[in-house]
Amino acid sequence: MNRLHLVFARPWIWSFIAAVIVWFATVLVTGGAGALGLSHAALTFAAFSVIVGLGQMFVITLGPGNIDLSVPATMTLAGTVALKLMDVQDGMIIAGLVIAILLGIAIGIGNYALIKLLRIPPIIATLSMSFIVQSTAIWANRGLRIKPPDMLASFTTSSFLGIPNIAIVAVLLSLAAWVLLERTIYGRWISAIGQSIFAARMTGIPVDGTRLVTYTLCAVLAAVCGYLLASFSGGAALNMGAEYLLMSIAVVVIGGTAVAGGDSNIPGIWGASLFMFLVVSMLNTYGFGAGVRLILTGLIILAVILAAGGRKVVR
Amino acid sequence: MTIGKMLLASAAIACVFGPAAALADTSGKKIALSNNYAGNSWRQAMLTSWDKITKEAVAKGVVAAADPFTTAENQATEQAAQIQNMIVQGYDAIVVNAASPTALNGAIKEACDAGITVVSFDGIVTEPCAWRIAVDFKGMGESQIEYLAKKMPQGGNLLEIRGLAGVSVDDNIHAGIVAGVEKNPQFKIVGSVNGDWAQDVAQRAVAGILPSLPDVAAVVTQGGDGYGAAQAFAAAKRPTPTIIMGNREDELVWWKQQKDASNYETMSVSIAPGVSTLAFWVAQQILDGKEVKKDLTVPFLRIDQDNLEANLKTTQKGGVANVEYSLEDAQKVIASAD
Known part of the structure; x- marks a missing residue:
């Protein structure tokens, strides 16, 4: 009983419970026939949300007001430029990844430069940055879809031992993020900054350096996600990142990371990402119209957050 | 002078x-x-x-x-x-x-x-x-069902991919499709998802609903979502249905490949x-x-089986016919x- 209590005290458990319930509700309709297919699809598409969610989580951990709205534009630009550079040649796959990461670094540094040098709040700074980045993406190739190199396309769309390669990549990135958060001094620093930026400064934590690294990390993860998503879906499109703005924030919040900062949660992002994909599949399967579907999605998300947030009311 | x-x-x-x-x-x-x-x-x-x-x-x-x-x-x-x-x-x-x-x-x-x-x-x-x-977006939706009624008179299950919820274009095309199905009751819409006229969103939505669907004979679309649907069917290892395309170059290229490989037939319509x-x-x-x-x-x-190649030639790589x-x-x- 006591042990069960401990499990339920973890905020991330709720997103997993929700995901499992929704999974059952969907499979029930099909009489168990689509169980494997649904799980496979859920893992594939959740992986993209996880990758952008991880970056957004680090930023949100920095405390109130910290958020990165340039995620969709970064994904679009990285996907567009990388695919254009690779130009369907297998030999250029690494070069494409490198250019995506470099773009991420540049955008991250740009974001923090706006925040720090011009003293603009992050929400405005990253929004303005996203206009610049999106326009650059439009200018870069006028919205034309270039196909990914064959090797990369087949890597992103195939599976290893039944698990989608994309999900494996996302797990590896999550593990790296977990080590970074729980086992390095950097992880301690961002939690400290998120709990009180003033106290963090007093204790001699390099606040600006840490925040710069965090915004850069978020942009790099978004860029990598854009690179993978463009390769997965057969080409970059100018609106390909649009879904991932709210998604990146939603998975962090549903996953049990404190919106007020200072307390992050990596397993929760997985639960929330699976849940977000499954809930849309469930409502589609039940045949609800778009209006009802959106309302129900909102209500279900609220319910999960309330269930997970019970702990925080006490604090 | x-x-x-x-x-x-x-x-x-x-x-x-x-x-x-x-x-x-x-x-x-x-x-x-x-x-x-x-x-x-x-x-x-x-x-x-x-x-x-x-x-x-x-x-x-x-x-x-x-x-x-x-x-x-x-x-x-x-x-x-x-x-x-x-x-x-x-x-x-x-x-x-x-x-x-x-x-x-x-x-x-x-x-x-x-x-x-x-x-x-x-x-x-x-x-x-x-x-x-x-x-005439309504007519555009109706023309898809008319084409399918001619191609498969025995009818079958349809998957509908809609556009961005709340936009009048989406409602109009949808109304046309519904009107077409009413006239041709041998067709039945077994699933409907919103693809937001974007390849990756459509792919994601179709992948999510496919496991719960019976055999799908055809996919009716609104443009910009056909290739994503094809990818989702391939990933789920299901037979490729007749997917109506929306004149995007990647859709036309995919269609051409299928046509050459297995005599795949469909049509493509957009503005x-x-x-x-x-x-x-x-x-x-x-x-x-x-x-x-x-x-x-x-x-x-509108692009059909016989003028596919001609249209593909004039369409910019990665663009729209x-x-x-x-x-x-x-x-x-x-x-x-x-």
Whole structure:
């Protein structure tokens, strides 16, 4: 009983419970026939949300007001430029990844430069940055879809031992993020900054350096996600990142990371990402119209957050 | 110089300037394009077509200027402000692809009151003083079912991929599909998802609903979502149904591959982004003093099994199948409305 209590005290458990319930509700309709297919699809598409969610989580951990709205534009630009550079040649796959990461670094540094040098709040700074980045993406190739190199396309769309390669990549990135958060001094620093930026400064934590690294990390993860998503879906499109703005924030919040900062949660992002994909599949399967579907999605998300947030009311 | 030579020379001059003289009425006129969104390949092609045709027209002196403006945020308020700026700048005509059918009516009325000709297309406005070049989206949805009824008279299960929820275009195409299914009850819509006219969103939505669906005979779409649907069916290792395409190059390339490999048959229908150039010529004709009905209809651009290769050849890599309209095309559209 006591042990069960401990499990339920973890905020991330709720997103997993929700995901499992929704999974059952969907499979029930099909009489168990689509169980494997649904799980496979859920893992594939959740992986993209996880990758952008991880970056957004680090930023949100920095405390109130910290958020990165340039995620969709970064994904679009990285996907567009990388695919254009690779130009369907297998030999250029690494070069494409490198250019995506470099773009991420540049955008991250740009974001923090706006925040720090011009003293603009992050929400405005990253929004303005996203206009610049999106326009650059439009200018870069006028919205034309270039196909990914064959090797990369087949890597992103195939599976290893039944698990989608994309999900494996996302797990590896999550593990790296977990080590970074729980086992390095950097992880301690961002939690400290998120709990009180003033106290963090007093204790001699390099606040600006840490925040710069965090915004850069978020942009790099978004860029990598854009690179993978463009390769997965057969080409970059100018609106390909649009879904991932709210998604990146939603998975962090549903996953049990404190919106007020200072307390992050990596397993929760997985639960929330699976849940977000499954809930849309469930409502589609039940045949609800778009209006009802959106309302129900909102209500279900609220319910999960309330269930997970019970702990925080006490604090 | 002999009389004969002089006659010849004046005849030559008359030949050169003759055709231009008929259009001279608009040579001093300025036309502006007010566009609400540029963030996808269709809109990019639309702007490119506008650029190409209007530059030629300006160079030939048909009009004095034809400047395109696009708002940053796809917001009706922002576009209303943009139109007010155009009034102040003294344009003679405004061609508009509107963010909302009603929210711009105030600004459009102001423009009309200032004596400006307003022509809306694609995203049309309800303000009565403006011209509307509308797309028969309902007919477009219905034509998909009609095609399927001919191809598979025995009928079957349909998966419907809809566009962006809450946009009138989505409702209209959907209404057409529903009307088509009512007329052909051998078809049954077994699933419906929103693909937001984007490849990756459609792929994600279809992948999510596929495990719960029985055999699907055909997928009806709204354009920009066919390739994503094909990818999702392939990933789920299900047989490829007849997927109606939406004229995007990647869709046409995929279709061509399937056609060569397994004699796959489908059709593709959408609106050519070059419709912006049709709106330009209509505005020019109105400025020229021609009688033009307020409501005009744009023809679809439909691609079938036999003209697939020809269309693929003229479609830019990664773009959308397109046609640019000429003055004669515009005159035909105007005449057919009478």
